[in-house]
Amino acid sequence: MKDLILIFVxxxxxxxxxxxxxxxxxxxxxxxxxxxxxxxxxxxxxFVMTLATTxxxxxxxxxxxxxxxxxxxxxxxxxxxxxxxxxxxxFIRKFSQPLYDxxxxxxxxxxxxCAILGAALFMVTxxxxxxxxxxxxxxxxxxxxxxxxxxxxxxxxxxxxDIPKHFxxxxxxxxxxxxxxxxxxxxxxxxxx
Amino acid sequence: xxxxxxxxxxxxxxxxxxGFLLSFVYSGASEKIExxxxxAISDAIANLAPFAENIEEIKLGEKIAYKLxxxxxxxxxYAFIAEGQGYQGKIKMLxxxxxxxxxxxxxxxxxxxxxxxxxARIQExxxxxxxxxxxxxxxxxxxxxxxxxxxxxxxxxGATVSSKAVVNILxxxxxELSTHF
Amino acid sequence: xxxFLKGLWGxxxxxxxxxxxxxxxxxxxxxxxxxxxxxxxxFVLFFSSxxxxxxxxxxxxxxxxxxxxxxxxTFVTIVDIFFKANFPQISRALGPYIPLIVVNCIxxxxxxxxxxxxxxxxxxxxxxxxxxxxxxxxxxxxxIREVLGMGTILGFQIMPxxxxxxxxxxxxxxxxxxxxxxxxxxxRIEER
Numbered sequence: 001m002k003d004l005i006l007i008f009v010x011x012x013x014x015x016x017x018x019x020x021x022x023x024x025x026x027x028x029x030x031x032x033x034x035x036x037x038x039x040x041x042x043x044x045x046x047f048v049m050t051l052a053t054t055x056x057x058x059x060x061x062x063x064x065x066x067x068x069x070x071x072x073x074x075x076x077x078x079x080x081x082x083x084x085x086x087x088x089x090x091f092i093r094k095f096s097q098p099l100y101d102x103x104x105x106x107x108x109x110x111x112x113x114c115a116i117l118g119a120a121l122f123m124v125t126x127x128x129x130x131x132x133x134x135x136x137x138x139x140x141x142x143x144x145x146x147x148x149x150x151x152x153x154x155x156x157x158x159x160x161x162d163i164p165k166h167f168x169x170x171x172x173x174x175x176x177x178x179x180x181x182x183x184x185x186x187x188x189x190x191x192x193x
Numbered sequence: 194x195x196x197x198x199x200x201x202x203x204x205x206x207x208x209x210x211x212g213f214l215l216s217f218v219y220s221g222a223s224e225k226i227e228x229x230x231x232x233a234i235s236d237a238i239a240n241l242a243p244f245a246e247n248i249e250e251i252k253l254g255e256k257i258a259y260k261l262x263x264x265x266x267x268x269x270x271y272a273f274i275a276e277g278q279g280y281q282g283k284i285k286m287l288x289x290x291x292x293x294x295x296x297x298x299x300x301x302x303x304x305x306x307x308x309x310x311x312x313a314r315i316q317e318x319x320x321x322x323x324x325x326x327x328x329x330x331x332x333x334x335x336x337x338x339x340x341x342x343x344x345x346x347x348x349x350x351g352a353t354v355s356s357k358a359v360v361n362i363l364x365x366x367x368x369e370l371s372t373h374f
Numbered sequence: 375x376x377x378f379l380k381g382l383w384g385x386x387x388x389x390x391x392x393x394x395x396x397x398x399x400x401x402x403x404x405x406x407x408x409x410x411x412x413x414x415x416x417f418v419l420f421f422s423s424x425x426x427x428x429x430x431x432x433x434x435x436x437x438x439x440x441x442x443x444x445x446x447x448t449f450v451t452i453v454d455i456f457f458k459a460n461f462p463q464i465s466r467a468l469g470p471y472i473p474l475i476v477v478n479c480i481x482x483x484x485x486x487x488x489x490x491x492x493x494x495x496x497x498x499x500x501x502x503x504x505x506x507x508x509x510x511x512x513x514x515x516x517x518i519r520e521v522l523g524m525g526t527i528l529g530f531q532i533m534p535x536x537x538x539x540x541x542x543x544x545x546x547x548x549x550x551x552x553x554x555x556x557x558x559x560x561x562r563i564e565e566r
Contacts, residue, residue: 020546025395071219074473075447082440114396114477121473166561170392174554181547200434207441211448218452225459
């Protein structure tokens, strides 16, 4: 249990996928304009990432390792993610129209979100157990959402600020992200085993 | 219906072709990858234990260690691989220890992805040198100041987590080894 | 020729289109890592564009993205195996970011936007231009971070002795800030 909590805290705050591994920067720059869309995107990513690490774990350990096909890892994972996104999309559309309206437009974008593939690959290199992978996937998504929402909040305010012309848009967003990364470094003292 | 068949057949063909291509490339390269790993280990042993003339691989439970023999055929020490979680990811190192498992001859970092400029400095000589003739009894410890005891090393400033990881990984593995001898 | 040149400046993948941010920021802790990543991307981009523009007519529209990603993933795996076999040192430094070329939006973006619509020759030129553009981008970023953060370039000491290393440049925070400043600089140059 202690291990799981440790993975949770360190993935959400210390080894944040966006701020310390640079994963999922594209949606981070693109979607983080408004808080509402940031929440939608974050929820969709958390959902798919949890599924991707758990299902990825099952396929990797029960099929790839067993049949000595580890070199197919990348191809299989990307197929798993792409089909997961497709299935989730169909599923949500069928059972919950409001949820589909909220998350629908973000789902296709997720296939090319490197945070999800990244999380699946990290789960393999870090040699997590099944349960640990599930927690890792969920907390990875949660960490992504938190940063995305914070960023969106800052950017909503930034639109009122007087930014030098050449810094408008991507440059100022990146610099703010840099400052956020600095702030998050402060969390690294949280865990001292 | 025709459309569906086309979709399925194209996808299947693409996956099959890619799968075959990959297994072909992989089978060609796997030997080389393996020999790279082996070479990294034998280089590290040669570096740390120049006296070792003969190296014998032994299996201890799941893991592998190496017996080192000198010119006259006497067992002079052991080499072993220790790996574990660092700050960013896995740290894998090779260490050489004396025959009584009391004093380290030194360590070499074989694999690590610690932060460049901070944690990655565990690969630098000034840090690794501290493990030469380091006593591992009762276990290795670290300090942020000047080391006082023969079993103590100085952690890298700003990279305590990585330094600590190295110490913990070694301690754990040495303890495992001592149950085998 | 235009197809080749636009990737180097006008539609620079990193500074103008903001594609492939994740490897751009992650592996540019040193100039050498930047170049290696750039070369890997050129290789994957070149061959994926080749294959995609060759088979564009037979791939049904609904599954094109899936087919493209599988093709890209295949070439990425080849690069990964190649580095592991021949340059184990580099393979270790780039670590988990080689497989992430699979989801590098530059490659999927070019396959989707260009190679699937244009002739083979044009697609290859486009791929080379974008790949080289990406490479000089990551090389520049990697050099700046290496010089400021460690006082070296490609491993050679160039800052004077006693230079106080700006460790932050090598940390993630530095990557974001340097890239932000570079894009602002590009905006300014472009405006002139």
